Amino acid sequence: MDTGTPAANHFGTLLRGLRTGAGLSQEELAHAAGVSVRALSYMERGHSRGPQRRTVQALAAALGLDAPAARELEHTASLGRPRRTRTPDGTPPAAVLGAPGAPGAPGAPGVLDGPAAAELTGAPDLLPRAPRGFHGRTAELAALSRAATGEAPVCLVVGPAGVGKTALVLQWAHQGRAPFPDGRLYADLRGFGATGEPTLSEVLREFLPALGVPHSRIPESANGAAALFRSLAADRRLLVVLDNARDSEQVRPLLPGGRHCVTVVTSRHRLPGLIVTDTARPVAVDVLGPQDGTMLLAGVLGTDRVRAEPAAARRLAELCGGLPLALRVAAARLAQRPGWPLDAMVAELSDETRRLGLLDVEDTGVRAALRVTLQELPPQVSRQFAQLGCHPGTHVDRYAAAALADTDPAAAEASLERLAAAHLVTESAPGRWTMHDLVRLYARSLDAGPEALRRVLDHSIATALAAVAAAEPGNEDCFPLPADHLPPAAVREFRDRSAAVAWYAAERDDLTQAVAAAQAAGLHGRAWRIVLTLWPLMVWRVRDGWVPLLEAGLAAARADPDEYGEYGESRVLNVLGWVLTAEGRIPEALTHLEAASALASRAGDAVAEANALIVLALAQAALGGLDEAARGCGRAVELARKAGDRTIERLALQHLARHWADAGKWRRALDAATAALALDDHPGTADVPRILLLLVRGEALLGLGNEAEGIGQLDLAAREAESSGYEDGAVRALGALLRVAPDPALQARYDAAVTRLTQRP
Secondary structure: OOOOOHHHHHHHHHHHHHHHHOOOOHHHHHHHHOOOHHHHHHHHOOOOOOOOHHHHHHHHHHHOOOHHHHHHHHHHHHOOOOOOOOOOOOOOOOOOOOOOOOOOOOOOOOOOOOOOOOOOOOOOEOOOOOOOOOOOOHHHHHHHHHHOOOOOOEEEEEOOOOOOHHHHHHHHHHHOOOOOOOOEEEEEOOOOOOOOOOOHHHHHHHHHHHOOOOHHHOOOOHHHHHHHHHHHHOOOOOEEEEEOOOOHHHHHHHOOOOOOOEEEEEEOOOOHHHHHHHOOEEEEOOOOOHHHHHHHHHHHHOHHHHHHOHHHHHHHHHHOOOOHHHHHHHHHHHHOOOOOOHHHHHHHHOOHHHHHHHOEEOOEEHHHHHHHHHHOOOHHHHHHHHHHOOOOOOEEOHHHHHHHHOOOHHHHHHHHHHHHHOOOOEEEEOOEEEOOHHHHHHHHOOOOOOOHHHHHHHHHHHHHHHHHHHHOOOOOOOOOOOOOOOOOOOOOOOOOHHHHHHHHHHHHHHHHHHHHHHHHOOOHHHHHHHHHOOHHHHHHOOOOOOHHHHHHHHHHHHHOOOOOHHHHHHHHHHHHHHHHHHOOOHHHHHHHHHHHHHHHHHHOOHHHHHHHHHHHHHHHHHOOOHHHHHHHHHHHHHHHHHHOOHHHHHHHHHHHHHHHHHOOOHHHHHHHHHHHHHOOOOOOOOOHHHHHHHHHHHHHHHHOOOHHHHHHHHHHHHHHHHHHOOHHHHHHHHHHHHHHOOOHHHHHHHHHHHHHHHHOO
């Protein structure tokens, strides 16, 4: 079907007659004139609006026309060119004036800019097809649209392997065809592929012909070809997609530079250099949420199959970590087994040892994508990644990473930054990195060396001991270190008690997982030691469900063949008995505390025995045996003095004062509390024992009729408790004050402390 205009057809007929009369084939004339065979064919068939003057002159010269024949050819061509018209107000419309992308404008599709350009009826489109089964990503699509505004924007779409960066960009590009009338170019830079990256020249030999440059006219040098590309793009409205870029250097020569061009780059790396030099605008792509993940499954498996098992579909999305690549592989496996329930795949993926294998299909899958990403990193960074797989928890800081890699924190942090740039780890909070679940499983499958776990466990012990020293200064060491202890190169420093307690709170889950990992590896001595290092947090949050962890520590101590295993058993029994007492489980507590006291006595450990007697007295007092409790604490004071341990002596006097106060023996309570406060090696520093002593002393003074001084001691206890975050102590001190002197301001402080205590994570 002839779609050309009559003038265009006349020019085509004339040109074809001149060519055949000269005995030239289309290939021969195209080569001589410097146009493509395709463009020449379009002209002869009348599919061109009318070539520009320079093109006609080149054709006339190649045909050997004399001046009259050349003028006739030019005149015929001019009849097919658009004519400038004027709007009712007399101004030429933008399209006729040659606005970028308009017919007749330089670089517009279907118009030759000279002998090196082609006549095409449509804009070039090198984009792959739109992704199938695409769902969600509304926020990311909107973010990409915002990034693509302005002058010559460079959009940088970044995210981990398999997260769907390419699919997002293609979906966006196919939805928004209108802003790019001059064409859409695409190149897979294969920065993370096993087939090798294309050279700059190879990419440009795809781009330039699409823009009308014959292969024979493409400059041989890469720099020359890049310059030609920029000049051709200068006045066009193009979309240029550079997919899978390895680094900024690979991208820069391919940036079109035209004011109306939009460039979209995708990469597993953050490419900060491109942000600095070319003002690239990052668009982060993360994993899918459960709902979008479920809808992706429905797009492959069908809505009915997913709706039939909604809970299983949601769990499947969770096991795939919301990673689109993993979800598609899982869906592909299910699609091959239409009779399989989704629940069966959930059961298989729940086995961590098989999960990664099940999320691979042929040469595609999570492991393959991660393997290629890792291969692009320096060897020391790849080793750090493998060693992170030995970390038993979910978060790591530079100190833990250094311990794993047996290096210093600065080197470890540099590796973590490289891994974060490659989206293999994520900085979830300043100085704390984490991994996606599937990435962590992959790291654990790699060889990290035989000592990595022991190094990170010993790092945990060393750091927790530093936290103990900051949280409870002056206390004895929790335990002797293992004989084969591997000291880390550096240990985090804690400026004060609040910093130590904050670290404890943040690391509690990871320390709990470290205990489990140590037990699983048969490193029982490490397990019970880590449990004991948590005692300051247990003191501050005694009702936070510590029993399971302490029972694990007790089992580890009993399984420890080391000479200090019995020592650990006595100490863990003591702490466990104290926590059980606080929870009101007195019979269980008494059993553990009596065993702890007997073990310490048999070992001749006066300090451990005094500790056990103090906690045993708490259980006895809870059963109403205040006199028995006081006698036990008196014995603990004697043992502590004999051992020369002022910290335990102070603790024993503190509890003795509490028992006397509960028995209403105010003078004895006041004397014991005053004696304990005199043993404070850090006067003016708030800690739990000091706050409790101030509380007892205030109660004793009130009991003796000294109301003013008693209220002053209680107020001091309340303020120190509030300032240090000891909410339990604040509630007790403020409650005692309210019983003596009810006051709206005190009530408000009390209510706030209760709220903080009950809502604490």
